[in-house]
Amino acid sequence: MHTYIPSKQYLDKKTILVTGAGDGIGKQAALHYAKFGATVILLGKTVAKLEKVYDEIINNGGNEPAIVPLDLKGATAKHYRDMANTITDQFGYLDGLLHNASVLGHLGPFEQISEQDWQNVFQVNVTSQFLMTQALLPALKKAPQSSVIFTTSSVGLKGRAYWGPYSISKFATQGMMQILADEFDNSNIRCNSINPGGTKTAMRAKAFPAENADNLKTPEEIMPLYLYLMDNDTSTENGQTFEAQPK
Ligand code: NAP
Secondary structure, three states, X not given: OOOOOOOOOOOOOOEEEEEOOOOHHHHHXXXXXXXXXXXXXXXXXXXXXXXXXXXXXXXXXXXXXXEEEOOOOOOOHHHHHHHHHHHHHHHOOOOEEEOOOOOOOOOOOHHHOOHHHHHHHHHHHHXXXXXXXXXXXXXXXXXXXXXXXEEOOHHHOOOOOOOHHHHHHHHHHHHHHHHXXXXXXXXXXXXXXXXXXXXXXXXXXXXXXXXXXXXXXXXXXXXXXXXXXXXXXXXXXXXXXXXXXXX
């Protein structure tokens, strides 16, 4: 699965929503899903970035994407219900959902975590995923088979000093993925998570400002696993956590 090369257009007629699709790993995932035939719903905060991805998909000959400008920090259950209704009206159902967007928040000692930072990180990294997944379940259930991918982190699998709310939010993400996978076991919905590992993006640069980013994998290099888990014909895993960069 780390060297997975899908057949061309294997995502033909599939609709896939990617959060945080304007930058970093989410942008590459959106471009790759579109390259293999999917119609991609680009959700993110900065409209200009989403428009650039939209243009790139069109210029590459992909299906016309949909853009959903949404700040996950302020979004309510109603925003997600409205979005889910629009998706069902327009596409009938949803074949794939990549929960990728997240924020790092402040790194520092547990004693100094502010309530504000805790709330912000949990709103974007956890609450939004809960509300969005709940709203989209009817559309995911209607698909012949659907794949939901969550994004974890090494610090969401083993706690590490000074990683505060971000680390705890990734543990919560793991819990959400496992509960959903268990509830929907033997159904048409599969839920798994990916730990990208150190990858050359803005978030990584913020977390490790002193490292040489040229030694990191690029988002493009870790895409085979993202493509594999969206392949509902080949991939049957449910409730699993995958390393995009196995040791
Ligand atoms: P990134 O380059 O910072 O991209 C994050 C994306 O999330 C951006 O498109 C951003 O949109 C979006 N986003 C952030 N806050 C948002 C909000 N309030 N509403 C809507 N969208 C929002 O990060 P990345 O490195 O690609 O990370 C992608 C995922 O991988 C994250 O879940 C991260 O935790 C995980 N991860 C990354 C690494 C790594 O080394 N890079 C390692 C482990 C896990 P804007 O650009 O518009 O703000």
